[in-house]
Amino acid sequence: MAVYTIKKAEKAPLASKGVLLWLRVNLFSDVTNSLFTLLGCYFIYLIVPPLINWMIIDATWSGTKEEIINDGARWIFIFEKFDQFIYGFYPEALHWRPNLAALISIFFILSMNFISNLKIKIGLILVYPIISFVLISGGFGLEIIPTEKWGGLMLTILVAAVGIIVSFPIGIVLALGRQSKMPIVRTLCIAFIEFIRGVPLITILFMASVILPLFFHDGIEFDKLLRALIGITLFQAAYIAEVVRGGLQAIPRGQYEAADSLGLSYWQGMILIILPQALKISIPNLVGSFISLFKDTTLVLIIGLFDVLAMVSLTNSDTNWLGFEVEGYVFVTMIYWVFCFSMSQYSKSIERKYNTEH
Known part of the structure; x- marks a missing residue:
């Protein structure tokens, strides 16, 4: 008569679960991957500890500039000029x-x-x-409050927000016009898009600042900020039009035929069936364009508007705070990273919300 013994269940090896499994699969899967992992860790060791020492441990957080004794970051400059960095001359x-x-x-x-x-x-x-x-x-x-007193991060966000919100519907109309069956409409949209995309933003800003007022009668004051907003909006609209056009071309022909079979008009089919799908496909590229626009707002300095980066350059000319430009530029870098990273993460949440592939 056979005798069966029940063995006690053993725990799974540590290397087959949890953190060790992740490390083995992602960082040490083979010899080449292991070498690159060790090399990356070495570079992190060379860069991160000194950076932490400069930014946090050896940094000066309070007091006056005469009391600075450490070699770390002198964040008192940021605290002193914080209002100017955020609000400009408001x-x-x-x-x-x-x-x-x-x-x-x-x-x-x-x-x-x-x-x-x-x-x-x-x-x-x-x-x-x-x-x-x-x-x-x-x-x-x-x-x-006149716009001459607007500046800093407030102006950066304002220019980027207006450029994004206003250029978005204009870009959609241009994308639809470029695919229109009416020759005149299609030609005008193509000419506008190709002209705008063929010149840099700095040229558009110069044209908006210098040439645009020539179309108005003498004595009519045309706000400098409004000129910049018009130029940036038109520039961004051309790029959004191409992004949306790519989304429209990715929609299968059967979707257009389905809209026609339901008896929908051109605009009903576009608004209810085609555009929602095209915009969903275009979300990553659209957000990429918006992030680029947010960073390009620094160019408004060339027409006399002081955004957050320009305010750092301006405050560095203060004779009482000479030599503090490094801290100012690091502060601006962190601001731009936070906003651009937040926009990227927000776009990912929108993609997940409208994901219909399941």
Whole structure:
């Protein structure tokens, strides 16, 4: 008679689960991968500890510049000039107005994720820019602040936001016009897109600043910031048009035929069937264009507008704070990274939300 013994279950080897498994699969899967991993760790060892020492451990966080004794970062310069970096020359007593506009912007972005009613979304999109502009510029009982005093991070966000929001619908119209069956419309859209994409943004800004006022009568004041916004919007619209056109070309022909079979008009089919799919496909490229625009806002300096990077250069000319430009540029670098990384992560969340491949 056979006797069976039940063996006690043994634990799985440590190398087949958890962190050790991840390390073995991703970093030490073969000899070449292991060598590159060790080489990368060596470079991290050379770069990260000194950087942490300079930025945190040996840094000067308080006091005056005469009391600096360490060789680390002198962040007191950032604290001293912080208001200029954020608001430019905007009156200090009225900082609550751009702050309130920023809070409204955050509420607007979050509300877009939770509101499903299209009419409410369109209403918010139309009302939000007006409220923000009145808060920052003035009017309706608020003191009017000329755009010459706008600057810093506030101006950077404003230029980027206007460029993104306004150029998006214009780019869609240009993309549809480029695919139109009407020769005149198609030719005009192609000419505009190819001309704008064939010249750098700095040229467009010069044209908007110098040539655009020539189209108006003498005595008409044309705001410098408005000129820059028009140039940036037209420039960005051309690139968005090509991104959207790529999304439209990726839609199978059967989708167009399905819209026709339902008896939908051209615009009904585009708005209800074609464009939602094309825009979903184009999300990564669209966000890439928006990130590029956010970084290109630094070019407004050439027409006399002081964004956050320009404010750092300007404050470095202060004779009382000479030699602190490194800290200023590191601070601006971190600001740009935070905003660009946040935009990238937000786009990924949108992709996951509208993913229909399942």
